[in-house]
Amino acid sequence: MADAEKKLPSVPESLLKRRKAYAASKAFRIKRLLAVKKARKAERKVIYKRAEQYHKEYRQMYRREIRFSRTARSVGNYYVPAEPKLAFVIRIRGINGVSPKVRKVLQLMRLRQIFNGVFVKLNKASINMLRIAEPYIAWGYPNLKSVRELIYKRGHGKIRKQRIALTDNVLVKKNLGKYGIICVEDLIHEIYTVGKNFKSANNFLWPFKLSSPRGGMNKKTTHFVEGGDAGNREDQINRMIRRMN
């Protein structure tokens, strides 16, 4: 049946097949690793350029306001700056004895715990919601430093329904990549200049768990305008954020 020359191979065929398959997959893996590395390097460049561009953009935004008001003043006119688009809302009261409407509004804004903070886009609808929940929240218009510090220090993302710390741009890219947000700087930019994908970017951010304000609050049961803490305090919210972040 078998020739005299044909012997059994020294190594079983299945093993040879395995080795070949392994070698092929290894080559493929190495090639892919190099491609990934290259892509990562290019990505880093893109992130750098974007951050640089945003830096310039923020500077321009800042100077533009100043310039407009100056030119207006110089001809005796008045410059009315645009109404703010972004608010930062902090819940300052606890969870007991809350009326149902207020409770629902706070739930909708994801403020389920005392000293939780969220960013909110300001429009007629959301301003009215803030009015309903006024005695329970302190809110205002955050500046760039507030936005950056909050996201860098206490930024966590909602990833597969879990609260995951933003320790790497990869986490941002995987979840918000489809909106063109690939790094934390992109995220900050989207939040600060309320962009087209603000809703997704903001929803990605888990509500900020802030510390209680160092140095204390004034009187959380009354409105800010009467010497307390509740309600809209416009720019003064930044001072509060510094104490709570």
Add this chain to the structure above:
Amino acid sequence: MCRGGRMFAPTKTWRRWHRKINTTQKRYAICSALAASAIPALIMSKGHRIEEIPEVPLVVEDKVEGYKKTKEAVLLLKKIKAWNDIKKVYASQRMRAGKGKMRNRRRIQRRGPCIIYNQDAGVTKAFRNIPGITLQNVNKLNLLRLAPGGHVGRFCIWTESAFRQLDNLYGTWRKPSTLKRNYNLPMHKMTNTDLSRILKSEEIQKALRAPKKKIIRRVLKKNPLKNLRIMFKLNPYAKTARRHAILKHDPKLSSATDPGKNHENYHVLHADADFPIAVESAIEAHNVGGVAFMQNLKLPYNLVPDGRFDFQVDELQRRITLTTHKKKKVWGIGMQFSGAR
């Protein structure tokens, strides 16, 4: 006196004692039990000591059916190395735990091997006094004896004719049973049971993704506002921005300045290790001319040498103050855009 009253839910004799099971199901069970009795792993896991028996299933000659003396039976068991199982039965003879003791169920012991014969020419009498042994006629197999306790895999010793009878009783997959009306062996749930071979096969391996051997663990979050490296990891531009900020606010460069607003931009260059020129050569160069001087300076940042600058060379403090007329500020990332917005 004793307490009165009747017991709760007095037990009645008309409790439903019997259960109806379909015949095919009963036969399925017997087939499964017989199949299990042919797998050494299952028999061992049931606890029978079958390490030394010649093979499984264990079949002996028909002469065994003619044994009359228990001594012959014991000799047979010793010769086929099944005696260890019996010894285990002896070792397991003990008092029952519980009230069964006073209810005529005082002593308990293990089950030993099961002898299955075709015709009883005395085998029952020979083997029945050996503890643990059960005798069964192959034509009347009892599931309670083949799978005692509900667990399959009892050690069975067959006589030759009993073993041959199984084909007639249950059939093979090729022909149905002759002794049972309209009965065939049940179909396999899995025809190829060599699991490791299946899993390593080409077809399955090709459909799998590569195994993820790397364990990804949680990274500790560090504060980018405090930890430089983490900041640069998240934002590569932060490095240059911070450098610019440091240079701008470096006290060596800005100490002589008036920190007022809207002043002309100027830089104070110290002739120290940062810059490759000495004050003397600077003065010299200064006397020579502006642009060449600028080119020699090798500044750490970009200043456009358009010729429109002044120098004040301070020999006492070894300082050159360079004033440009361009309102070009160096902005750092630490700039606070505080105020109205």
